[in-house]
């Protein structure tokens with residue numbers, strides 16, 4: 001195999017199916033500012049996802065930034081270190097103070113049992129992440145939020161289409177944020193959304209993402225430009241026609257990996273909790289002490305064979321310099337998150353991944369487990 005195999009590849013609909021959309025856009029000359037495709041995609045996505053209201057954005061990070069603005073969040077926000085940096089960056093960009101809580105070893109999510117001890121009088125909100133698309137302990141999180149009067153904003157960037165007991169996880173909390181970046185399960189090249197539960201909130205978010213304009217002469221807030229353009233919205237509508245097949249493919253590929261890796265000591269895949277309809281967003285495996293190589297040795301071995309697996313999420317957000325000086329960022333406060341950051345690797349997973357590539361990957365892991373290619377440190 002000559003070419004590099006990346007951890008993800010964008011879901012690209014057939015080019016010829018996109019042409020008629022482009023012709024319509026050129027015809028109408030309506031390129032952005034809440035055009036017909038934008039309106040249609042908001043409606044169709046809300047229907048598809050089973051949510052009341054959805055506000056499209058030009059990317060997920062702007063959606064996150066706007067979520068804190070619209071709720072008027074101040075002070076401290078409790079979040080997880082085991083995520084993509086944009087999660088915590090959205091707090092710093094709003095002048096908020098992130099407070100990190102350790103990770104649940106089974107779900108990779110913010111550990112709801114360690115949440116209460118992180119609440120202070122300055123806490124106003126919780127920002128959990130449905131990591132890899134596995135739902136957080138939303139019941140416990142929201143019980144505490146209710147008791148302490150906190151807002152809950154879910155970073156649901158990985159959770160497109162995920163359900164718990166048949167209900168979209170995006171219905172939980174005050175707001176949820178999606179990312180439609182090219183690397184995500186559903187993409188609009190760049191893009192994102194805020195999910196909210198009432199029309200009034202949607203109206204306020206729509207003002208904020210358009211500079212605060214209500215009409216030609218009235219500006220009600222210091223808004224931003226977060227609008228999705230018509231080309232992206234059209235691309236999203238087309239993509240929506242292919243998403244079910246893509247999710248089926250992802251499921252089949254995950255089950256195939258599960259079978260291939262089942263008997264390798266020290267390698268364990270993620271376990272999906274009962275009642276969860278997962279979207280197979282990632283294929284993380286835990287490389288434990290029982291495996292012949294460390295996670296980083298396995299990463300290098302795969303890379304040497306042109307398999308570009310990724311260490312999601314390493315380093316932890318709390319290890320980056322703009323976060324690491326906080327008390328909550330100390331390693332003692334985040335033992336499980338540090339373990340996961342040292343032991344997890346995500347294998348390539350995308351619709352169209354060939355089963356023979358999966359065989360090659362599993363073969364390399366299997367072979368390493370019986371005859372490690374690196375001498376153990378003690379034998380050097």
Ligand SMILES: *Cc1c(COP(=O)(O)O)cnc(C)c1O
Pocket residue numbers: 059060061062083084086087129155157158178179180181190191192
């Ligand atoms: C991708 C991602 C984001 C950022 O979304 P963009 O659309 O790339 O701005 C935020 N949080 C998480 C957890 C992500 O994976």
